[in-house]
Structure formats: structure tokens, C-alpha cells
Amino acid sequence: MNISKILDENISYLENAFLDCADVIKRKFPVGEENPINCYVIYIDNMTNKSDIETCIMRGLIWQLHKYDSKLLSSKDKIFDDFKNSGIITADIKEATQLEDATLSVMSGDTVLFIDGVDKVMVVSTKGWDNRGVPEAKTEAVVFGSKEAFSENIRTNTVLIRRRIRDVNLKVKQLVVGKRSKTDIALMYLDDIVRKEILEEVMEKINAIDIDAILDIGYIEQFIEDSDASPFPQLETTERPDKAASAILEGRIAIVVDNSPFVLIVPSTMNVFFQSSEDYYQKWQIMSFTRILRYIAGFLSISLPGLYIATAVYHPSMLPMDLTFKIAGSRANVPFPAVIEILIMDIAFELLKEAGVRLPGAIGSTIGIVGGIIIGQSAVDAGLVSPIVVIVIALTGICSFTIPNVALVSGFRLSKYLLIFTSACFGLFGFWIGILILLIHLASLKSFGIPYLFPFVSGEINNFRDMKDSIIRFPLCKMKYRPIFASPKADIRFNKSKLVNQKKRE
Amino acid sequence: MFSYNNKISIRQLQALLILDIFGTGVIVLPRRVTQYANQDGWILVLLATILALILIYIMTSLATMFPNKDFLEFTSIIISKPVAIIISLGFIIKLILGTCLELRFFSEVVKQTMLYNTPFGVVCLIILLVSGYAAAKGYETRGRLAEILIFVVFVPLIIVFVIAAAGVDFTNIMPILKTPPESLLKGTFFTLASFNGIELVMLAIPYTNNKKKIKKNIIYSILFTGIFMTAMTIITICRFGYAETKLQMWPIISMTDTINIPGSFLERQEALIMSFWIISVFAIVNAGLFFSSLLAKSIIKKGKHSYYIIIFIILCFLMLFVPSDINQVYDFINLMFVTFGVTYMIVIPIVLLIIAKLRRLGVKYEEN
Numbered sequence: 040m041n042i043s044k045i046l047d048e049n050i051s052y053l054e055n056a057f058l059d060c061a062d063v064i065k066r067k068f069p070v071g072e073e074n075p076i077n078c079y080v081i082y083i084d085n086m087t088n089k090s091d092i093e094t095c096i097m098r099g100l101i102w103q104l105h106k107y108d109s110k111l112l113s114s115k116d117k118i119f120d121d122f123k124n125s126g127i128i129t130a131d132i133k134e135a136t137q138l139e140d141a142t143l144s145v146m147s148g149d150t151v152l153f154i155d156g157v158d159k160v161m162v163v164s165t166k167g168w169d170n171r172g173v174p175e176a177k178t179e180a181v182v183f184g185s186k187e188a189f190s191e192n193i194r195t196n197t198v199l200i201r202r203r204i205r206d207v208n209l210k211v212k213q214l215v216v217g218k219r220s221k222t223d224i225a226l227m228y229l230d231d232i233v234r235k236e237i238l239e240e241v242m243e244k245i246n247a248i249d250i251d252a253i254l255d256i257g258y259i260e261q262f263i264e265d266s267d268a269s270p271f272p273q274l275e276t277t278e279r280p281d282k283a284a285s286a287i288l289e290g291r292i293a294i295v296v297d298n299s300p301f302v303l304i305v306p307s308t309m310n311v312f313f314q315s316s317e318d319y320y321q322k323w324q325i326m327s328f329t330r331i332l333r334y335i336a337g338f339l340s341i342s343l344p345g346l347y348i349a350t351a352v353y354h355p356s357m358l359p360m361d362l363t364f365k366i367a368g369s370r371a372n373v374p375f376p377a378v379i380e381i382l383i384m385d386i387a388f389e390l391l392k393e394a395g396v397r398l399p400g401a402i403g404s405t406i407g408i409v410g411g412i413i414i415g416q417s418a419v420d421a422g423l424v425s426p427i428v429v430i431v432i433a434l435t436g437i438c439s440f441t442i443p444n445v446a447l448v449s450g451f452r453l454s455k456y457l458l459i460f461t462s463a464c465f466g467l468f469g470f471w472i473g474i475l476i477l478l479i480h481l482a483s484l485k486s487f488g489i490p491y492l493f494p495f496v497s498g499e500i501n502n503f504r505d506m507k508d509s510i511i512r513f514p515l516c517k518m519k520y521r522p523i524f525a526s527p528k529a530d531i532r533f534n535k536s537k538l539v540n541q542k543k544r545e
Numbered sequence: 546m547f548s549y550n551n552k553i554s555i556r557q558l559q560a561l562l563i564l565d566i567f568g569t570g571v572i573v574l575p576r577r578v579t580q581y582a583n584q585d586g587w588i589l590v591l592l593a594t595i596l597a598l599i600l601i602y603i604m605t606s607l608a609t610m611f612p613n614k615d616f617l618e619f620t621s622i623i624i625s626k627p628v629a630i631i632i633s634l635g636f637i638i639k640l641i642l643g644t645c646l647e648l649r650f651f652s653e654v655v656k657q658t659m660l661y662n663t664p665f666g667v668v669c670l671i672i673l674l675v676s677g678y679a680a681a682k683g684y685e686t687r688g689r690l691a692e693i694l695i696f697v698v699f700v701p702l703i704i705v706f707v708i709a710a711a712g713v714d715f716t717n718i719m720p721i722l723k724t725p726p727e728s729l730l731k732g733t734f735f736t737l738a739s740f741n742g743i744e745l746v747m748l749a750i751p752y753t754n755n756k757k758k759i760k761k762n763i764i765y766s767i768l769f770t771g772i773f774m775t776a777m778t779i780i781t782i783c784r785f786g787y788a789e790t791k792l793q794m795w796p797i798i799s800m801t802d803t804i805n806i807p808g809s810f811l812e813r814q815e816a817l818i819m820s821f822w823i824i825s826v827f828a829i830v831n832a833g834l835f836f837s838s839l840l841a842k843s844i845i846k847k848g849k850h851s852y853y854i855i856i857f858i859i860l861c862f863l864m865l866f867v868p869s870d871i872n873q874v875y876d877f878i879n880l881m882f883v884t885f886g887v888t889y890m891i892v893i894p895i896v897l898l899i900i901a902k903l904r905r906l907g908v909k910y911e912e913n
Contacts, residue, residue, distance in 0.1 A: 354659070468659050468668065471823045472675055478693060479679040483686040496689035499556050 040138045046077050046155035052138055053081060062086075063145070070100050070126075071107035076118060079153040086148040088167030095129045096150060096163060119157045127152075131164035143221060166194075173199065174300070178445060179279050181317040188278045193223050193297035199280035200227055200295075204287060208232075214245055216259075220252035223297040224259070227283075232290040232521070232529045237487045241292055241305055256299040263305070265485055270453045272446035273486045275307040282316040290525030306487035306524060310494065310509050313337065315443040318512050327511040334510055336438035340451050341477070343435045344381045345458030345470050347428070352377050353466025369425040378463040380424050384432040385459075387414065389452075392436075489523060501530070552754045557688030559766040560695040561749065564828035566742040566770050567698070569651045570878075572822065574739055574774060575781040575796040581732030582724040583787045584717065587778045589729065593736035594771025600890055601743050601767050605760045607898045608750035610907030615751045617843040623901045632893060633844055636748075637837045639885040641857060643741060644833030645864045646878050648672060651826045653871045654795060658819050669865050672823075676831035677858045680838065681851040684752050687835060694828060698821045699773075705818065706780055709804045713783035737890070738882040739774065742829065743767065744889045748836045834858065 043049050050067065057063045062084050069075035078100060082092060104126050123132060133149075135141050136159045141151045148166035173195065176188035189196045197211050212226040224245065228238060244263040253259060256276060264273040277283055278301050283293045286304045294303040304311075313333050318326040351370075355363045373380055391410035395403045415433075418424050435455070439448045454477055461469035461476075484491035494505035504520045507513040521530045553561070578586030611619035616636070620629035651672075652665035660668065679687060724732075746763060753759060781800045782790055793799045801818045838853030868874045901907055 465660060465663065465668075465671070467820060468655060468823060469671075471820045472671055475675055475824065475827055476678065479675070479682060479686065479690055482689040482693065483682040490689055492689060492693065496692040497554065497557070499554060 042136055042138055042141070042153075042158050042160055044156055044158045046079060046153055049138065049153050050079055053142070056142055057081075068101070070104050070122075072105055073108045076107070077155040080150055081145055081153075082150040082165065083145060083148065086168050087150055087165040091129070091165045091167065092150055092163075095165075096127055096152065099126045099128050118154060119159065119161075122152075122154060123161060127161065127163060129163060133162040133164075135160050135162050146221070147223075170195070176279055179277060179282070179315070179443060181279075181315065181320075184317050184320045185279070185281045187280050189280060189283075189295075189300045189302055191298050191300055193225060193295055196280075196295045196302065197225055197227065200284050200287065200293065203280060203284035204229070209287065212242075214242075216245060216248050216250070217253045218249070218251055220254070222253040224253070225295040227287055227293040227295060229287055229290065232288070232525050233292060234290060234524065234526045237306060237524075238292060240487055241294070245294075253296060254298070256294070256296045256301045256303050259294060259296055260303055265487070269450075269480065269484055271309070271450035271481065271484065271491070272312065272444070273307060273484060273491065275304040275311055275444065276301045276446065277304060278302070279316055285316060285319070286311075289522050290529070306489050308486060308489060308493045308523075309447075309481065309491050310505070312444040312447040313442065314508070319515065323512050323514045327513075330510055330512055333441055333443070336441040337447075337451065340435055340439035340442070340448070341454050342458055342470070342474070343431055343438070344385065344455060345462035345473060347431045348377050348381060348459060349462040349467045349470045351427075352463075366425075366427055369427050372422040373425050374422070375424075377428075378459065380428050381432070381459060384418070384424050384428050385435075385455075387418075388432050388436055493523060501527075551684045552752050553684055553688030554754050555759060555762045557692055558749055558753050558759075559762055560691035561688060561828070561832070562743075562746065562763065562766050563770050564691055564695060564698065564825060565745055565832045566740055566767070567773070567825050568647055568739075568742065568829045569654060569822055569826055570647075570739045570741070571774060571777065572654060572795050572797045574736075575778045575790050576793055578732060578736055578778060579782060579787040579790045581728055581735065584719070584782060585722060585724040585729070586732075586782055586787065586790075587718060587775055588722065588724075589732040589736045590739075590771070590775045590778050592729070592733040593740060594768070594775065596733065596737055597740040597743055597767055597771060598764060600740075600894065601746060601763055602760070603898055604744065604746045604894045605750065605763050607894055607901065608747050609756060609759060610901060611751075612756045613751065615843055616748050616840065620897065622906055623897050623904070630844055633840050635885070636744075636889060637840050639881075639889055640833045640837040640840075641861060642864070642881055642885065644830050644837075645861050646868075646874060646881060647826060647829050647833075648861070649865055649868055650871070650874050650878070651822065652865075653874065654798070654822070655819065657795070658798060666862075666865065670862055672827060672830055673834075673858045673861055676827055677834055677854045679827075679831050680835035680854050683850075684835070687831065691828065694824050698824050702818075702821055705801050705804065705806070706777060708806055709784060709800060710776075710780050712804075713780060714786075715783050717783045717786045718779060735879070735882070738878070738886060740767075740770075741882065741886055741890070742832070744894070745832060745836060747894065748839065830861075834861075 040052070046067075050065075053065065057065070063081065064084050065079070065081045067077060067079045070078050080092070080096065100122070104122070107121075133144075135144065135151070141160050141162070144162045145151050148168065150163045150165045152161040152163065154160075170192045171190045174188050174190055175186050179188075187199060189199060201209065201211075206229065208230045210226075210228055210230050212228075214224045214226070215221050216224050226238075226241065226245075241263065245259065248259070248262045250258070250262075260272075260274050260276065261267060266273065275286070277286075283302045283304060287293055291307075292305050294305065296303070313330065318330065350357055351366050355366070358366070370377070370380075375383070387410070391406060394410070395406045398406060415429055419426050419429060439451055442448050442451070457476065458470060458473040461473035463469070465472065481492055482490070482496060490497050494501075494503060494509060498506060501520070501523055505522045507518050508522065516535075519532055519535050521532050574590065575586060578589045582589055608616075608619070611622065614622070617629055617633050620632055623629075624632075648669045649665070652668045655668050656663070656665055679690060750756070750759060777797060781796050784800055784803065785793065785796065790796050798818060834854050834857050837857050838850055841853045841857075842848070842850055868877055
């Protein structure tokens with residue numbers, strides 16, 4: 040609907056639209072002493088910075104323009120420019136000609152100024168509401184490196200990334216998704232590095248989302264991922280600005296969603312879920328060791344319970360005599376078959392974990408003590424489970440926590456039950472069948488056209504360059520090329536000749 | 546960039562080919578060759594490798610003459626459509642029967658080494674279902690899977706055999722070449738059965754990305770498989786002596802069981818080594834189901850790829866119960882080889898190539 044030249048018509052529209060909205064502040068006031076012009080401001084309380092409205096809009100209009108006389112003007116059109124140039128004391132002013140745009144601006148925290156006799160409005164940016172500021176990273180804590188994390192405000196988040204990449208090629212493409220929520224979404228990428236086909240696919244998929252509200256980044260993730268039948272995450276979420284910035288520098292796209300303290304990074308392969316931003320801040324020997332550890336832990340967190348069932352029940356002859364006797368001895372008093380034993384302990388562990396998350400911090404640690412130590416010990420003493428099973432489950436749990444990404448851990452946790460089931464039915468044969476099913480599934484996954492298991496499969500497409508940042512983290516000066524995510528035209532990360540010269544001088 | 550067009554890279558083709566050839570037949574290979582040529586058994590494997598290399602050269606030459614045509618299409622061009630369809634149908638039968646026998650044979654091995662009480666039908670059905678699942682995921686997934694499985698199968702096997710090779714008595718293969726030439730030839734011919742699977746190249750090449758270096762790379766992978774099999778045979782004969790090798794039911798499994806991996810706390814590797822055969826059998830059954838349904842689809846030209854896979858899984862499963870025991874399985878394997886095996890590995894590629902050359906078909910001639 041077009042904005043009318045008659046102020047009262049606009050006012051009645053807005054009064055109608057914002058009927059029973061107690062949080063909307065509206066005021067009509069005259070400007071100028073002789074032949075005053077009526078103006079009308081509208082904004083939402085507490086979503087706007089009140090002192091900005093007072094100093095930038097009200098003071099300017101009422102004080103500086105108090106000598107304004109509309110009769111002296113040749114045309115009415117000049118009023119708008121006069122008000123804009125000398126009345127409002129701020130740089131961030133937009134214009135709107137549609138009432139729908141004006142109402143949307145009001146609801147995003149801007150202040151809208153209507154002037155009688157003019158068929159457009161001024162949208163003054165006065166956004167300002169309470170938020171957490173820049174919090175500390177909790178789910179991806181590191182020993183060395185930045186402690187900053189994203190928060191709920193989209194601007195704060197884009198600034199956190201912009202501060203790390205001061206390049207005009209860093210684009211912040213803004214979209215609005217959600218019929219009712221009208222959530223702001225920003226795609227951040229380096230224009231000269233990103234693969235254009237992936238960017239187009241992401242835009243296409245996001246624009247196709249037709250939903251009431253986007254409440255969190257998880258909505259976007261589930262709508263744009265390639266296979267929703269998979270328990271494994273196909274897009275990476277992070278709360279660390281340095282990780283997002285480094286991903287953007289690799290040619291990936293960061294999706295920032297308003298009201299979510301996490302940022303989505305596309306595309307993602309399984310390999311990147313094993314990478315932590317800390318890996319690059321410390322010496323490569325140490326971090327390579329950690330990487331190897333993580334991969335082994337990843338494998339164990341899936342396979343250990345299944346492997347235990349397969350060997351202890353079906354193939355005890357594989358193990359040395361002493362160990363077989365130890366296992367048999369510890370299981371002698373247990374009334375359940377090994378599978379039930381594993382499941383009891385495993386479900387107890389999952390329950391403890393879930394309870395620990397829900398309870399507030401101080402009580403949460405009590406759950407750990409009561410659950411882990413008291414129940415574990417008593418279950419063994421009561422002969423419900425054997426000590427070896429407690430060790431197996433505890434080890435599986437610890438292994439799963441060494442992987443830096445929570446979403447991948449959840450995928451692994453579910454896959455573990457597949458292996459428990461197949462091993463319980465068919466021993467080592469079943470174990471390998473389970474592994475095969477998992478591998479087939481993983482091999483069939485793709486994230487925006489890139490195979491999920493890259494670079495372990497199809498690695499030759501860029502001469503196995505990505506292997507330098509997989510199980511072993513090569514020295515930074517050896518990682519001359521950007522990973523597969525970057526456009527092939529811009530795949531050189533740094534100029535090596537300068538480095539070599541420096542070494543020669545020494 | 547990565548394609549969605551269901552094509553694989555040469556590296557993936559190599560991995561698939563090695564996995565498809567390297568089957569359970571290898572477990573009994575040393576016994577079979579020593580039956581023909583005593584201590585000279587390994588020479589049979591070597592000669593069979595050379596024969597396989599010649600055959601693969603013929604097959605790749607044939608398939609690369611028509612780079613963008615699938616098997617049915619290029620055979621139709623060479624020898625009229627009706628004959629091509631008959632050849633393709635035969636190919637399907639060969640693949641399905643081969644898959645069945647491989648599975649049946651493998652299930653016997655599993656019964657002896659891992660699952661003593663489980664009926665063989667269950668073991669076979671599980672492998673059929675898992676292979677069918679992978680086959681339904683399409684060619685790209687198979688290629689990527691092979692790139693990982695090849696390490697899972699070969700790295701542990703190579704480690705085991707390197708350790709086994711350290712303590713063997715190489716005088717056991719002396720004196721060399723004491724076998725009469727006719728049994729040497731006969732043995733070589735039957736050892737070629739271990740390379741059953743190379744004919745899949747004719748079906749696979751149309752789905753490969755870069756066709757320029759294909760011939761050389763395929764030959765490398767056959768060479769690798771051949772040398773690996775030869776080395777395994779030599780090590781087994783050296784370890785047991787040919788007389789004992791002849792008596793072993795599964796010589797390779799018995800051999801891996803006799804060695805002690807230094808530092809390993811495992812008492813018996815038998816079940817562990819079997820694990821790698823599970824994967825290689827999976828690869829073969831998967832290839833059988835995939836290519837037979839591919840051929841069936843190219844003949845009928847209707848329906849989804851996965852429907853054909855389901856039909857072939859049921860067919861395979863029913864046919865599993867035809868042989869009554871392991872000896873009958875051996876008989877069937879030999880029968881299969883001298884009929885379908887020889888036809889599709891030797892006769893058809895050579896005949897097709899000769900006709901194509903005589904009729905001046907294919908890319909090279911079209912360009913001229």
C-alpha cells in the first residue's frame with residue numbers, strides 16, 4: 040500500500056495495524072511555530088535506543104526547526120529534504136514509500152517519521168536492545184586462542200567476523216526468511232575465493248524456505264542439508280568467530296542467523312569436524328598427535344561396545360588366555376547376556392549425560408559424582424554389570440568427547456547402537472557388516488556436491504592437497520594451497536617464494 | 546568439480562577392479578595350484594597373470610573404441626542388436642551365477658571359521674542385502690567406498706604376509722620348473738579362474754571420467770593383483786611345503802593362523818583375517834548385483850535401478866540352495882569357468898574386437 044500524502048490516513052492505517060500492541064510508541068507533534076507541519080513518529084519501546092530518538096530526532100525537529108515556516112516554501116517536496124538535511128542528526132536514514140515496509144522497519148527496531156503532505160517516510164536506524172554482548176566460548180573452548188564467541192545479535196556476529204577479515208571482498212549478503220518472523224540472515228563469503236556454484240545453490244535453497252519462523256540456525260541447517268535421512272551433520276556449526284573467519288578464508292560460506300549464537304558453515308566434510316581452531320595456533324607436531332588421537336577416538340566411540348560383544352561372546356579364542364579368563368571371571372556373577380549388560384550401562388551413561396545438561400551447573404556436577412561413581416560402583420558390587428563393561432562404556436564416552444564437534448558426536452552415538460546390534464547377532468562377522476553399512480552410508484553422502492569423506496575419497500581431484508590437513512596437520516608453510524572448498528582460480532593461500540628467501544638470508 | 550552424472554575416476558575404477566577380482570577364490574588358490582604343479586604352483590599364478598594382462602588389454606581396447614557407449618550399445622553396433630541382447634542376457638546369468646557360487650563358497654568358510662551355528666542362508670542373505678544397499682546407492686558411492694575398502698582389505702593383509710615371509714623356507718619352492726608343460730598349461734588355464742571378474746572392465750569403462758590413461762592404469766591394477774596373489778602363493782608354499790599345502794582346506798587362512806604378529810596381543814588372527822574377506826566378498830557380490838541390474842536396465846529400459854537389484858537379490862538367494870555341499874560348489878565353480886567364464890573372459894572380447902576392427906568401427910575410424 041502506498042503511503043498517502045494525508046498524514047491522518049497513514050495514522051489510521053498504523054493505529055489499525057498496531058491495535059492492541061502495547062509495546063509500540065506513537066506520537067503526533069507539530070513542527071514550526073508559524074504554520075506548523077504535523078509529524079508522526081512510531082517505534083517499539085526498548086527495541087530502540089531511546090536517547091538516540093530524543094537527541095537525533097525529537098531535539099532536531101522541535102528545536103532546530105522551530106522557526107520553520109511551511110508557507111515560505113515554493114513546493115511541498117522540499118519539506119522532506121529540509122527535514123532530512125537539517126532536522127535529523129544521524130547518518131543512517133533510509134526512505135520508504137510503502138506502508139508495509141514502514142511497519143516492517145518499525146518491527147525491526149527502527150524509528151519511522153511521517154510528515155504531513157509527503158508521500159514517503161524517513162526510516163531512522165535506532166536499533167538498540169539488551170543483549171549478552173560478546174560472550175565466552177563454551178561448547179568449543181580452547182586452551183590457546185581467542186575466547187570470543189558469537190552472540191544472539193546478527194550485527195555483533197558479522198562484526199566479529201569482519202574484524203578478522205578487513206577485505207572489501209568479504210561480502211555480507213542479507214536475506215530475510217520466515218513469513219512471520221522475518222528473520223535476518225547474512226551470508227558471509229569472500230567474493231573472489233568462494234565457488235560460485237555453491238553460493239548459488241545455498242542462495243537458492245535458502246530462498247526456497249517457506250516457513251513461519253526461523254527461530255534458530257538449526258532450522259536453516261535442516262532445510263538446506265543434502266540428506267535429512269542421515270544422523271551425521273552435513274553442515275558445520277560453530278560458535279567461534281575465528282573458526283568462521285578461517286572457514287571463510289578457505290572459500291566456504293558462513294551463514295549468520297539473527298537470534299542464534301551459532302554460525303553455519305557450508306560446505307562441510309567429515310574431515311573438518313575433526314579440526315579445531317586451536318590446531319593451527321600451536322606447533323604442528325603436537326596438533327598432529329592430537330588429530331591422530333581424535334581419529335582413533337572417533338573410531339573407538341563407534342566400535343568399542345560392538346567389538347567387545349563380538350570378541351567376548353563369539354570369539355574369546357582370539358584373545359590371550361589370561362584376558363579371556365579375566366573377562367569370564369568378571370562376568371561369572373552377572374545374570375545378563377553381554378548385550379544387555381552393555382545396553383544397561385550405556386543407557387545409564389546417556390541418561391547421566393542428559394541429566395547433567397538439563398540441571399544447572401552446581402547441581403549438574405553432583406549428578407556426575409552420584410551417577411558415575413556411586414551408581415557405577417554399586418552396579419558392579421551388586422553384580423548387575425561386570426567391571427570390564429563399565430570400563431568399555433566409560434572409555435567409549437571419553438572417546439566421544441575428544442571430537443571437537445558436538446553434532447558429529449551425536450551421529451557417532453547413534454551409529455554405535457547399530458554396531459552393538461549387528462555384533463550381538465553375528466559376532467565379528469556382524470561387526471564388519473555394521474562397519475560396511477556405515478561406510479556405504481558415509482560414502483553416499485555429499486555436502487553441496489563435495490563428497491562427505493573427502494579427501495579420503497576422490498582426493499586426487501586436487502592432488503591430495505587436502506590430506507595435508509586431515510589425519511596429520513602439516514606445518515602451516517607446507518599448506519600452500521587452499522582446500523577443495525575454494526574456487527580453483529584462487530586456490531593459492533600464500534606466496535611461498537618470500538618464505539624461501541627469508542630462510543636463505545639466514 | 547564433482548559431478549552428479551554417475552561417473553567415477555580412474556583411481557576409483559582401479560580400486561573397484563582390484564576388489565572385484567580379489568575374491569575368496571584366493572583362499573584356496575595355493576591348494577589348487579599345488580595340485581596341478583606341486584612346488585611350481587606359483588609359476589601357474591604368474592602365467593595366469595600374464596594371460597589376464599593380455600585379456601584385459603583386449604577388453605580395454607574394445608571398450609575404449611566406443612568411449613561413450615555402454616556394453617549393450619557397443620555390442621549392438623558391432624554385431625546387430627538381437628545378438629547383443631543375447632550376449633547381455635548371458636552376461637547377466639554369468640554374473641548372477643558367479644555371485645551365487647562366490648557367496649555359497651564364502652558362507653562355507655564363515656561357517657568353518659567364525660559362525661559355527663548360524664545357517665549359511667542367513668550369512669548369505671545379510672551379505673546380499675548389504676551389497677544390494679550399496680549397489681542401489683549408485684556408481685559414485687561404489688567408487689568412493691572402494692577407495693576406502695581397498696586400504697581396509699590390503700593394509701592388514703600385506704602386514705600379515707610381510708611378517709609371514711620373514712620366517713619361511715624358500716627351498717620349498719625348489720627345484721623350479723620340474724612340471725611337465727601340459728600340466729603347466731592346464732594349470733594356468735584353471736588358475737585363470739582366479740581372475741574371474743576382469744570382464745567387468747567392459748561394463749565399467751563407459752562410466753569412467755578420464756578415458757585417456759585408462760588402459761595403462763587398468764593394466765597396473767591387474768598387475769598388482771597378480772603379483773599379490775603370486776606372493777601369497779609363494780609364501781604359503783614356502784611355509785607349508787607343497788605336500789602339506791595340498792592337504793589344507795583353506796591354505797591362506799591356516800597360514801595366517803600360524804604366524805605371530807610381534808607385539809600383538811591377539812592369540813589367533815583367524816577371525817580377524819576373515820574380516821577382510823568379508824569385505825572382499827561384499828565387493829564381489831556388490832559388483833555382481835550392480836552390473837547385472839545395470840545390464841538388465843539397459844535391455845529393458847524401464848523402471849528404477851533399485852527394483853532390478855531387489856529382483857536379483859531374490860534370485861541369488863533362491864539359487865544358493867542348489868549345491869548341496871562344498872564339493873559340489875567346487876564342481877559348479879569349475880563348470881562355470883569352462884563355460885561362461887571362458888566365453889566372457891576370452892571368446893567374446895576377442896571375437897568382438899576382431900569384428901570391430903574388420904568392420905572399421907569405433908572412435909579412431911570415425912575420426913579418419
